[in-house]
Amino acid sequence: MICREGVLHLAERLVWRACRHLPREAREERRREWTAELPAIIDDPENPSGVRRAALTLLFAVDQTRAAYRLRSAGTTKVRSSPAADLRSSRTSLASIASDPRLPIWERRVALALVAGIATTFIFDWRIGAVVTIPVAILDAIFRSLSTAVMRPILSAAQRKTERKLKALESARYLSLRQRAIPGSDAIIDHVVVGPTGVYAIGSERWDRRLPVRAPGLKQLLHGPFSRKDLLDVARWKAAQATELIQAALGRPVVVRPALVIYGPRLPWTVAKVRNVDVFAGKHLRKYLRGSIKAGRGYRLSIADIEDIYEATVRVLPQWLPATPPVRTRGTDVLEAGKNG
Numbered sequence: 001m002i003c004r005e006g007v008l009h010l011a012e013r014l015v016w017r018a019c020r021h022l023p024r025e026a027r028e029e030r031r032r033e034w035t036a037e038l039p040a041i042i043d044d045p046e047n048p049s050g051v052r053r054a055a056l057t058l059l060f061a062v063d064q065t066r067a068a069y070r071l072r073s074a075g076t077t078k079v080r081s082s083p084a085a086d087l088r089s090s091r092t093s094l095a096s097i098a099s100d101p102r103l104p105i106w107e108r109r110v111a112l113a114l115v116a117g118i119a120t121t122f123i124f125d126w127r128i129g130a131v132v133t134i135p136v137a138i139l140d141a142i143f144r145s146l147s148t149a150v151m152r153p154i155l156s157a158a159q160r161k162t163e164r165k166l167k168a169l170e171s172a173r174y175l176s177l178r179q180r181a182i183p184g185s186d187a188i189i190d191h192v193v194v195g196p197t198g199v200y201a202i203g204s205e206r207w208d209r210r211l212p213v214r215a216p217g218l219k220q221l222l223h224g225p226f227s228r229k230d231l232l233d234v235a236r237w238k239a240a241q242a243t244e245l246i247q248a249a250l251g252r253p254v255v256v257r258p259a260l261v262i263y264g265p266r267l268p269w270t271v272a273k274v275r276n277v278d279v280f281a282g283k284h285l286r287k288y289l290r291g292s293i294k295a296g297r298g299y300r301l302s303i304a305d306i307e308d309i310y311e312a313t314v315r316v317l318p319q320w321l322p323a324t325p326p327v328r329t330r331g332t333d334v335l336e337a338g339k340n341g
Helices: 002-019 024-042 050-073 083-091 094-098 103-123 126-147 157-167 229-250 282-290 303-316 331-340
Strands: 175-181 188-195 198-206 256-263 271-274 277-281
Touching: 002 024, 002 050, 024 050, 050 103, 103 126, 157 175, 157 188, 157 198, 157 256, 157 282, 175 303, 188 229, 188 303, 198 229, 229 256, 229 277, 229 303, 256 282, 277 282
Parallel strands: 198 256, 256 277
Antiparallel strands: 175 188, 188 198, 271 277
């Protein structure tokens, strides 16, 4: 418990320092919001590894400095005053941090620092042990920066679940492409699906199951007290970009439908159209795709149409193969890309 309290205290200090970069009127609310996530991350019952939970917590806290700089550069003066601010906040959710490819590095770093600190505490004193953890973490960071090689794309847990479900639908002629990049932007579509019932741009999210999900008036998407409207805005933008590119390649109308698959919390609906984005739980993915025409969502495609659209999608939406550690799409990047495009 002492270790847990120490990690929480350090994470809270990091969040507090990050909030100092925000406009004065936005600091306190952002600090409360980000700090409230910390106990949920470090006490996550789905994660049995204490080192992993500690690394997640510290990585979340460190990431808020970048969040604060982005909010400040976007001219944010009010909390959740723009889709960019909302999306950046959603990126720092537990699900997003858990999918961060830097997590294994931080797990190793935290484990090394804890081992060095505990060993020094037994030999000398706890004060010396606490001091030793800092240079150990710094040395590990230096070593990693000199030895880290090019990384391949890494799928989040939610993306992997969606991919497994989509592979099971291949026999029904539902063809899927994962992690497709939108040219001219940093945006990435988790999965593009082409099948007998239409074309879909599917995003996958894993949220804290302890917080309820609501969609009041089908105009907002709330996860506990936090708005996730930003995810819907970006999902629509990605689908619109994919529609435009595929139509230009084929020379005929094609509609790419945006969808958001949520894992974790229980949803009080099967499929809800929230701000023109289909939102549903992961367990309903098969039912959603195969029942789209009956529900009035999709349109029939022949085998030839599926093949043509699939081939066009491969050409106009290239596979995302970064030369640097992958980072999930951020709101400011997407909005800037939309303006420049």
